[in-house]
Amino acid sequence: MSIISCPACNKQISSRAPLCNYCGFQMGEVTEQDLEIFQARKLRDTIYRLNMASYLVITVFIAGFGWYWWESKGFSQASGMGPFILMGLAAMAYLVVRGMLFRSRQQRKAMRAKKQMSKDLRRNL
Ligand SMILES: [Zn+2]
Numbered sequence: 001m002s003i004i005s006c007p008a009c010n011k012q013i014s015s016r017a018p019l020c021n022y023c024g025f026q027m028g029e030v031t032e033q034d035l036e037i038f039q040a041r042k043l044r045d046t047i048y049r050l051n052m053a054s055y056l057v058i059t060v061f062i063a064g065f066g067w068y069w070w071e072s073k074g075f076s077q078a079s080g081m082g083p084f085i086l087m088g089l090a091a092m093a094y095l096v097v098r099g100m101l102f103r104s105r106q107q108r109k110a111m112r113a114k115k116q117m118s119k120d121l122r123r124n125l
Pocket of ligand 1: 006007008009010011020021022023024025
């Protein structure tokens with residue numbers, strides 16, 4: 001018995017298990033097409049989550065800016081480092097999220113570019 005990662009959810013499962021006990025993916029009759037559809041769904045979910053993360057990060061940045069405005073009494077006084085640290089972290093996180101989003105979109109583009117893409121796969125991308 002060995003430990004493999006589920007093709008659908010990537011969690012660690014036993015290679016002998018008939019189905020994944022996390023997502024219910026059937027390990028037995030997996031065709032290449034099934035696998036592609038699962039990967040397409042995963043990619044779609046990843047892109048969705050990354051989009052949400054980028055909105056969250058933008059919100060944090062705006063909050064940091066608001067904090068700076070509040071601490072500097074409308075930009076008339078010096079403010080502490082707190083707001084700058086928050087804005088800096090948000091800016092870095094934004095770059096990371098955008099980079100990951102770019103990579104996921106490239107993957108999706110590559111999948112869409114495949115000639116014989118089934119209808120099922122197209123629906124899930
Ligand atoms: Zn699974």
